[in-house]
Structure formats: C-alpha cells, structure tokens
Amino acid sequence: MLDFGPFILSLKLSLITTVLLFIIGVPVAYWLAYSRSRAKVLIEALVALPIVLPPSVLGFYLLLAFSPQNAFGSWLDKYMDIRLVFTFPGLVVASLLYSLPFMVQPIQSGFQQLPRSLMEAAYTLGKGKMTTLLRVLLPNVRMAVITGCILSFAHTIGEFGVVLMVGGNIPGETRVVSIAIYDEVEAMNYGTAGVYSAILLAFSFLVLATVYLINFNQRSKTEAR
Amino acid sequence: MIEMQVRRRLQGADGELNLNVNATIQTGDLVALYGPTGSGKSSILRMVAGLMRPDQGTIRVGDELWFDHEKNVNVPPQDREIGMVFQEYSLFPNMTVRGNLEFALGKNGDSDMVEELLDVVELRGLQDRRPALLSGGQKQRVALARALVRRPRLLLLDEPLSALDFEMRTRLQEYIITCHRRMNLTTILVTHDYPEVLKLSKRILVLTNGSLAYDGPPEAFLDRMASKE
Numbered sequence: 075m076l077d078f079g080p081f082i083l084s085l086k087l088s089l090i091t092t093v094l095l096f097i098i099g100v101p102v103a104y105w106l107a108y109s110r111s112r113a114k115v116l117i118e119a120l121v122a123l124p125i126v127l128p129p130s131v132l133g134f135y136l137l138l139a140f141s142p143q144n145a146f147g148s149w150l151d152k153y154m155d156i157r158l159v160f161t162f163p164g165l166v167v168a169s170l171l172y173s174l175p176f177m178v179q180p181i182q183s184g185f186q187q188l189p190r191s192l193m194e195a196a197y198t199l200g201k202g203k204m205t206t207l208l209r210v211l212l213p214n215v216r217m218a219v220i221t222g223c224i225l226s227f228a229h230t231i232g233e234f235g236v237v238l239m240v241g242g243n244i245p246g247e248t249r250v251v252s253i254a255i256y257d258e259v260e261a262m263n264y265g266t267a268g269v270y271s272a273i274l275l276a277f278s279f280l281v282l283a284t285v286y287l288i289n290f291n292q293r294s295k296t297e298a299r
Numbered sequence: 300m301i302e303m304q305v306r307r308r309l310q311g312a313d314g315e316l317n318l319n320v321n322a323t324i325q326t327g328d329l330v331a332l333y334g335p336t337g338s339g340k341s342s343i344l345r346m347v348a349g350l351m352r353p354d355q356g357t358i359r360v361g362d363e364l365w366f367d368h369e370k371n372v373n374v375p376p377q378d379r380e381i382g383m384v385f386q387e388y389s390l391f392p393n394m395t396v397r398g399n400l401e402f403a404l405g406k407n408g409d410s411d412m413v414e415e416l417l418d419v420v421e422l423r424g425l426q427d428r429r430p431a432l433l434s435g436g437q438k439q440r441v442a443l444a445r446a447l448v449r450r451p452r453l454l455l456l457d458e459p460l461s462a463l464d465f466e467m468r469t470r471l472q473e474y475i476i477t478c479h480r481r482m483n484l485t486t487i488l489v490t491h492d493y494p495e496v497l498k499l500s501k502r503i504l505v506l507t508n509g510s511l512a513y514d515g516p517p518e519a520f521l522d523r524m525a526s527k528e
Contacts, residue, residue, distance in 0.1 A: 191389040194350050197376040198383040199403040200449065209402065213393040 076269060079246055080254035087162070087250060088230040091169040092177075095226050096219075098170065099177035104207060106178065107185035108193075122179070124172050133239025136168050140240065160242045165250070168240045169230045176225040184218025185211060217292050221285055228281040231274070300326055301360050301453070301485065305346050305353040309509070311337050318342055318509040326361075329479050329486040331496040331517070334506035340489045341386075343506070344455050347487065348383050349376035360453065382446030382484075383455040386462075388438040390430035396441050397426040403445045416444040419481075420474055436467035440474065447478055454479070454486040460495065472498055493521075 106118055124132060138144060140158035142151045150156045158164035188211065196206040212219065234252040241248030243257055251270055258267035301324040309316045318339040324330050332340045345351035347358060349365065352373060358366040365374045390399055400413045417423045420440040430438055439459055446454060456475070460468045476499065479486050490496060496503050496517045503520055505513035513520050 189387060189389065191385045191387055192391065194348075194376070195383070195385060195389040195391075195445075197350070198348055198379075198381055198455075199445070200377045200380075200405065201402075202377060210391050210393070214391070216393075 076266065077254075080249050080251040080270070081273070083162075083246065083248075084231050084250040084252070087165055087169060088227045090166055091173060091230045092223050092227045094166070094170055095173060095177040096223060099174065099181060099222060099226075100207075100212070100219075102174075103178045103181035103185060104211075106182045122175050125175050129172065129233065129235025130239060132172060133168065133236040136164075136171070136236070136240050140164055140167075159240065160244060160248060162241075162247055165237060165241045165248055168236045169233060172233055172236050173226040173229045176229045177222040180218045180222040180225065181215060184215030188214055217288060220288060224281055224285050228278060232278065300324065301347070301358070303347065303356070303358045305343070305356040305358065305366075307342065307346070307351070307354045309339060309342055313337060316509045320506070320509075320511055322504055322511065322514070324485060324487065326485050327483045328502065329488065329500045331500040331503045332487055332489045332506060333491065333493070333496055333503050335491060338506045339509045340491075340506050341457055344383075344457050344487060344489050347453070348381055348455055349374060349379050380449070380452045381455055382449065382451035382453070384439070384442045384446050384457065384459045386458045388430070388435075388442045390438055390441055390445070392430055395427050395429055396422055396433070399430070399441055399445050400448050403448045405449070408449060412448050412450065416448055419477065420444045436463050436471065439463065439467075439471055443471070443474060443478065447482065447484075450482065452485065454484045456486065456488045458489055458491070461490070461492065468495070475499060493517075497521075 102117075102121065106114060106121070137159065139146050140150075141147045142157070142159070147158065150158060156163065158167055192210055192214065193206055196210045201209070232252065233250075234256070237248065237250055237253055238256075241250075241253075243249050243253050249257070251274060255267050255270045255274070258264075258270065301322075303323075304321045305318070306320075307318045309318055316337070316339055320339075320343055332343060334340050342351055346353050346366070353366060353368065355368050356366070357364070357368070360379075363374075364370070364372050365379060366372060391402065394402055397413065397417070400416065401410075404410065404413060417426055420443060422437065422440055422444065425433065425437060430441065433441065439462075443459070459475075460471050463471065472495065475486075475488075478484065488495075488499060501516060503513065503515070503517040504511055505520060513523070
C-alpha cells in the first residue's frame with residue numbers, strides 16, 4: 075500500500091506557506107511597487123535571491139541560523155521554546171523565504187501595471203491607503219494575486235534542497251514528497267519512487283496549465299473590450 | 300478663495316521646466332487653466348489636489364492652509380475636500396457605475412446625492428454596468444458624478460473632455476456648467492481647447508513655459524493674440 079503521508083505533509087506545508095506568504099507578500103509587493111526609496115533596490119535583490127541561489131546554499135545558512143549552537147537558534151530554543159532544525163515549523167520558515175519571490179513578483183508587477191491615477195483618484199475621494207489597497211488596488215490585480223498564490227504553492231511542493239538541509243527526513247514531520255522520492259530511490263524502491271514522481275509531475279503540469287489558462291482567459295477578455 | 304504661490308522644478312519631455320505661479324481664485328468661480336502640452340497645467344492642478352508637492356510656496360483655501368513649505372504644512376489629498384476628474388477617467392474597473400459613486404460617497408455620506416447625480420448625468424440606465432463596457436463620454440460622466448458625490452469645495456478638471464468627439468464634448472460642457480451652477484462650486488478646468496474656454500469660463504489663466512502669461516477674460520486674450528500676429 076502506497077504511503078500518502080509525504081503527500082499530505084507536502085500539501086500541508088504548501089498550504090500554510092501560501093497563506094502566510096499572501097499576508098507577508100502583499101505589503102512587500104506594495105512597498106516595492108510604490109516606494110521611491112533607494113533601499114528598495116536592495117530589498118528587491120534580496121527577495122529575488124532564492125530564484126538564483128542553489129537551495130542548498132539557502133538551506134545551509136538557515137541550518138546555521140536555526141541551530142541551537144548559534145545565537146538565534148539558542149535564543150529561540152531557550153526563551154521561545156521553538157526548535158526550527160529538523161521540525162515542521164522550521165520547514166515553514168524555510169519555505170517562506172524560498173518561495174517569497176514567487177508571491178511578491180507577480181503582485182508587484184500587477185501593482186506597477188495599474189495606472190497610478192486609480193490610487194490618486196481614491197485619495198482625492200478621501201480614501202486612506204488601507205482602504206485604497208483593499209478596495210481598489212488588490213481587486214484590480216486579482217489575477218496577479220491568484221498567479222502568485224498558485225506559483226508559491228507549487229514551488230513549495232517542489233522544494234527539495236532546502237528541506238533536506240533544514241528538515242532532514244523524519245516521517246510525518248519533515249519527510250515531504252520530494253524527499254520521499256529521493257529516499258525510495260536510495261533504497262532501490264523504484265516502483266514507489268516512480269508512482270510518487272508521476273503524481274508530482276502530473277500535479278505540476280496541471281498547476282502551470284491552470285496559471286496559463288487564467289492568464290489566457292484574462293488577456294482574451296481584455297482584448298475583446 | 301484660493302490663493303497660491305507655488306514653485307517647482309519639473310522634468311518634462313523637453314527638458315527642465317521651472318514652474319512658478321501666483322494666482323488667486325474667487326469662491327464659486329470657474330477658471331480655465333490654458334496652455335500648450337507640457338506647460339505645467341496639470342502639475343498646478345496636482346499641487347492643488349495634494350498629489351504633487353511644490354518645492355516652494357503656499358496654497359491657502361479660505362482660512363485653511365493646505366500647503367506651506369516654510370511651516371512644513373502639507374494637507375494630504377484625503378483631507379482637502381476636493382473632487383477631481385482625471386484625463387484618463389480613472390474609474391475603478393472592479394466596481395459598477397453605481398459602485399464607483401457609492402465607494403466615493405463612503406458610509407456616512409448622503410445617499411440621495413448618488414441618486415441625484417445619476418439623474419443629472421443621465422446614467423441611471425447604466426448604473427449596474429462596469430466601466431469597461433462604457434463609451435468614453437459615459438465614462439467621463441461617471442467620473443464627473445463621482446467627483447461631485449461628496450459635495451467637494453473645489454472641483455478640479457484635468458482636460459476632462461480632450462478624448463471626446465465634438466458632440467459628446469458639447470453635451471459634457473453642459474453637464475459641467477449645470478453642476479457648477481447647481482453646487483456653486485469653485486472649479487479649475489485645465490484645457491488646451493480654446494472654444495471650450497470661451498464657452499465655460501469668464502476668466503482664463505494662460506500658462507507658458509511654467510509661468511502665467513495672461514490672467515483675465517478669455518475674449519481679451521484672443522484680441523491680444525490677434526493684435527500680436
């Protein structure tokens with residue numbers, strides 16, 4: 075009988091990561107889209123880093139940071155009673171960093187493509203920044219938000235290197251599906267690895283096809299106007 | 300009464316422009332701000348609206364100080380009680396015609412105003428449509444109604460009719476006159492269309508290269524231009 079534990083763990087991790095990333099990503103994207111500060115360039119580069127960095131590098135630094143032997147890790151351990159190495163919460167924190175650009179970049183470019191006068195019109199009508207964001211800006215970058223959520227979700231499902239470094243391979247805790255595949259191959263269980271892989275392949279393809287379908291529909295709708 | 304003395308350095312398509320304008324506008328007047336593209340008209344309007352910060356100077360409306368560089372006063376656009384119509388309409392695409400007006404009105408506003416304005420600009424039949432399905436003239440009427448729904452003290456119109464054909468333009472000019480008279484609104488109209496100035500306003504401020512070249516009745520400005528040629 076196939077063990078679906080790794081799938082459930084992956085889905086749980088991705089879902090939690092996506093929800094948290096939405097909450098973190100919208101303010102970051104808003105700031106990056108509208109700030110005129112020079113520091114923005116640095117933050118932009120920092121947010122994009124996980125795209126170019128090998129996951130093992132990110133994982134390595136997180137492992138160092140989370141480790142109870144080091145300042146941050148021992149502070150978490152001692153005062154907050156939180157252990158992030160080889161635990162599920164640690165995976166969530168790592169995934170947040172790892173998938174951050176996939177949430178921030180689509181929403182940021184969505185904001186940047188909106189005419190600035192929409193925001194200005196809301197301001198002249200007495201609306202504050204928060205109301206303008208929630209009632210005018212976000213609803214009009216709906217598609218970008220959906221794209222960001224889907225991509226973050228899928229990217230988190232697919233992560234391997236970071237998980238291996240930070241989480242290890244603990245069944246029910248950190249043994250997500252990508253790790254399980256690796257593990258099955260190591261143990262020469264090619265059959266199980268094959269089934270896991272096929273499911274993941276089909277899932278990833280469906281996710282991307284959905285994103286492109288949404289974009290296609292949206293574009294043909296705008297062209298029809 | 301609006302008194303403004305503003306200066307600002309602007310980066311335009313033709314290089315740098317030093318905007319330097321001193322003007323006074325009486326309550327209830329409709330004043331046209333006229334000049335070629337790139338002369339700084341829209342920037343003046345944006346400064347009055349609080350969407351652009353002058354480098355120097357003051358803007359005073361009645362007994363309220365909206366901007367003072369020295370005293371570091373800059374009232375945000377939200378608190379200026381203005382209505383602004385943007386050149387590109389800027390209706391909220393995610394809301395219907397009625398939705399745009401109701402959003403502008405806010406929770407504590409006078410909802411009779413929405414009904415009244417829907418009738419004034421003759422949009423009751425289209426109230427449930429989204430802006431994407433409206434013509435240019437219809438969008439502009441929504442934008443005008445939306446700017447008026449909060450009963451602003453000051454109406455700012457940034458080339459509101461430039462994208463419309465002659466017939467629509469004429470009709471909208473009537474709407475503007477109607478609204479202006481009905482609410483006794485102080486109005487600043489930015490335009491580069493001279494017949495529009497003649498039709499709508501009794502006073503014209505002509506802006507060339509960032510400073511006021513003429514201030515007075517529009518007919519006299521035409522005479523002056525004719526005598527120069």
